[in-house]
Amino acid sequence: MVGARFVKVEQRRPDLRIPFPERFVERLTGRTVTALGRRAKYLLADLSSGEVLIMHLGMTGRFLVDDGGKASGGGPPLIGAYRHTAGGVRAHDHVVFHLSNGAVVTYNDARRFGFMDLVPRTELDRSRHFTGLGIEPLSDALSGETVAQLLLGRRAPLKAALLDQRLIAGLGNIYVCEALYRAGLHPSAPAGSLATPTGRPTAKAHRLAEAIREVLNEAVAAGGSTLRDYARTDGSLGYFQHRFRVYDREGKPCMRAGCKGEIRRLVQGGRSTFFCPVCQRP
């Protein structure tokens, strides 16, 4: 997409989780994508107009890429590669980008918890989506020290605090479960128990920071996690789901050598938490 121009944009419904911005199609058409980026779970495309296209996948959103046979010709398929058929619309295809390089990028989202928005680049950090966002977990900002400071005094369960995007921005349900397991921390422990009364990091805080970084780096290297509702098994999907140690493993044995524990599931804030009651003690 970078360097390519939107030659045609199909917006097939008025809203996803929120309405599309005013004149969405007009503000994209004819613009060139100058850069792609990310902040937390938001995908960002800088446009030649000075606006940023913000895209969020929600739970079931995905981008399907028909590169026109260029990038994948002869080589391994692109992530989500597929063939776009003009006029042939799949269920839940909500937005179709036609690019000047021949690529067709389709946004598909069954549950429509995703969204797209347009904001001036200069106002991005003040936009409603970005105000109050926490630190990037893969940046230098994440350390035992910052974890301790962020969690100091909080009585919410550790699991809930890690899912709070205002503290650390970008962790989801899977990677929080996996990070807590690797750090040997109980999901129900008070978040503040990882800090000393003065906000200094405990050994647990250091372990957690390291586990978060480790899990995310491994997942990115594996192409992410593809769960139950993917469309194709063409070898281009994420593989981290095969490396889950606790997520969706209720009733199965703990994978730590010698551990006799059995993975348990509990519900916190309406979300499932998976953990080993032996390795992750209260």
Place this chain on the structure above:
DNA sequence: CTTACACCCTGCTCGC
């Protein structure tokens, strides 16, 4: 300020 919970929406799996 915190924390808890319902809700947005569709599809799949499970138990009966």
Place this chain on the structure above:
DNA sequence: TGCGAGCAGGGTGTAA
């Protein structure tokens, strides 16, 4: 085979 209940990668608005 059919059907309802429960659950799912996220975020927000409201209430307590």
